[in-house]
Amino acid sequence: MTVSNASAVTAENTADHLDRQTRLTLAVLVLGGIAAILDTTVVTIALHDLVIDLQTTVTTVQWVTTAYLLALTAVIPAVGWAEARLGGKRLWVAALTTFLVGSTLCALAWNPVSLIAFRVLQGLGAGVLMTLMMTLAMRAVRGKAMARVTAAMSLPMAVGPIVGPVLGGTLLDWAGWRWIFLINLPLCLAGIVAALRVLPDDAPTRDTARPTLDAVGLGLLAPGLALTVYGLSRCGDSGAPGGDGLTAVLVAAGLGLVAIFVGWALRRGDAALIRVALFARRSVGSASVMMFLVGMTLYGSMFLLPLYWQQARGESALGAAILLMPQGVGSLLSRVLVARLVERFGAPIVSCASFLLAAVATAPFAFADTTTSTWWLGAVLFVRGLGLGAVMVPIISSAYVGLEPTHVAHASMQTRALQQLGGAFGVAIGAVLLQALAGHGLIGGFHTAFWVFTALAVLASLASFALPAREKAPAR
Template identity: 55%
Template sequence: MTEATEAKLPPQVKNALIALVVGGIAAILDSTMVTLAIHTLVVKLHSTADTIQWVTTGFLLAMAVAIPVTGWAERRWGGKRVWMAALVLFVLASVLCAVAWNDASLIGFRVLQGLGAGLIFPLMQTLAVRAAGGHVSSRLMAAVSLPIALGPILGPVVGGVILNWLSWRWLFLINVPVIAAGLLLARRFLPADRPGSSAGRGRLDWIGLVLLAPALTGILLGLSQLSEDGGIGHAGVLVPLLAGVVLLAAFIAWASRPGEREPIVDVRLLRVRSLGSASAVLFTAGAAMYAGMFLLPLYYQQLRGDSVLDAGLLMIPQGVGALASRFVIGKLVDRFGARAVTIAGFLLAAVATVPFALAGPGTSLWWLGAVLLVRGLGIGAVLIPPMSIAYQDVQPAGIPHATMSTRIVQQVGASFGTAIVAVVLQSLLGHGATGAFRGAFWWAIGIAAAAVIPAIALPADKPTSHRPAAKPVHNDETASSRMAGAEKQPNGQWR
């Protein structure tokens, strides 16, 4: 594919991307904003930190349960209808969160929010690829991954502004106008994709769901509590973590069995080099990205004494860097290949984190802002190339499974990276806050540097070099019928 072809997306694909980004941004921002409000919620709801922590933990675990259902739901009802239903569920849960009267009600409503978000996140990628007719480019992935990359960066800023001047309830009410706009755009611009009579509606793999959902829940729950007293040997960590690993192994064995029944997530696709290598990189990318995002606001607030609002504003340079990388990443991948760009992004992020490992309470904010800008460029560059590569050798029918796989590994990787640096920070705090943060940042640097290892396995060529450009899906031609036609081709490509 030429650079000129790569530089432009058809108007209908651009419109679909706008609808997806607007609809998904609320869920992504909300997942990061609420983390800042833990102390506020403890005070306002007369609760404890241990209890209120379930506002974020419950959201995370509900997401883990919902993600595996996405592919089946899309086949059963069509991606557009499931997308709009997920947005409705999310915004209704947001309103309920805003009127919560105590900690228990807020936690319950956040679980509902998490179920909606668990459908929204993987559907963003799946529907973007569907709208583009199965043609995956770095520009397409840059657009659809923009909220995912910027959410953890802009979330603290928006959350800080709300908590500084408004009630905590506006953390949830702000979702209402955004989701309303997303629903209107989705209704108008997302291509119709109701499953046809010949496509089949399939049965839900209940055994796979019963194995995978609690497996992910156990792993994420164990990792989220790893920084508690007792560490890895604590029953609250070890029991759910081991149970999750055992259930995950059982699910892999079940899903790998030959047969006609379609598993809820087809792990056999991970044998495809493009998806397998990209999934490994996305795991480490999630770990590297969220390890830093966990430490940076705490550094400003706890070590330097900045307010929540100031800490959020000080994170803006990283957001600017991540946004700027979106404008050049496509050309860089075209010129140097996905492998080289991904490795360079991880190394840049690691190097730009070193000043924080050497910083103290009095380090210049101008200097830290400059390195945050560079770190944003690196972090912004590590998601798009592997996401583009992931679909390279996957046939159209496997797109939802590929999307769920990449989303699951990102989620687990994010929890893993956060847990590691949280444990290090907690264990070193007894020796002084400055030394504790320095040690934790060195671990974050090590995670980013270690991420280079799986990146070496990425294909070196362009993400689009093996798949010819396909005609985008229009409203008068359903994705299901296009997919059915594509599966009849001997080479597995779109007609």
């Protein structure tokens, strides 16, 4: 290696080095994010116990998850405005406090209605946390080592599927369902104390221009997203009041409001609630499309796999959670390694390979029957986790390429909202397929559904090449 090349490498490594304050900031953000994501995976395992203890029906208790998802989705568009008005640190602490209060009230709920209402409060806090986490992280690192930072920020999403179901099953067996909410209290308190001590004070000063809230845009986009997600969540529910007709009306109304918002935002420009024009940038536009596909493949499979183990294989809730652990372990492992792969090969290649790996590891479930070895399927799930765990890092890191600091929050909101919508579509596809194919036998319905999600993963692998290619280092 020549002296000039050695100097270039040294300079590049120095540029990618993160100082102690930045590393502490990232650790605090991960700590706060774990509470929100862990709660999502823990609660799903407790629905059966909630039906019995609260003396209600499955249709009613489904609102415990649906209301949380609706609140989480509806609050996303307002995060950018709130962060500009309050500052990132204040908003982060406020969101953690909201989640803490919501968790406490959920543990004290006395009937299904009160629990659903308190879950809305939880969802509002979680929506802010999950959106603001990436914004503050990208601002802290100032464009350095984005792939590695993205991998660190997505750590809660890798840990949640591993720890959440098993923790939920254990708490249900030993302490009761109220403890699945009380477990959030120490995490939130630790996150609040750490944020107050570590996060930099970025509150706007008197001289800082404070944006006004685009009330019209919020009135269009928030209910548009909520109606769309709610309509999609009804797909496949044969007992839903109004049947398929009302579901179609809800989805059409939601998408119509979103379309009207797009026209409104284009006229408002930078004064709009979110900057729709950012979709025209290759980095944001391609990453948003890919996040939609990630949501479909990830959440759709998260809906199908527990049902497969419980309905087709007769496993208990805790047994299904344990059998799904290899996928979470693979996801966690891949997030440790994927950042360096993105830096070496570029986002498009890593994203394409990750989706193909997920597709190859989904196909065996389209052949599995009630006698297929659980050891074989566990190995397949581990490989599937490697693929799905790696897809987020190249996509999210690509979304911020070349963005000005003022656009980071908007890019974070837009990609997060598209992921939530994709997740709702994925769950709806899985539910509709299982219901439509019920006459062909339970196993046959699962086989077709897994083939569809295999095809979606292949489609996403091809779409990966729309992501920005790896930038070459400038000549020194």
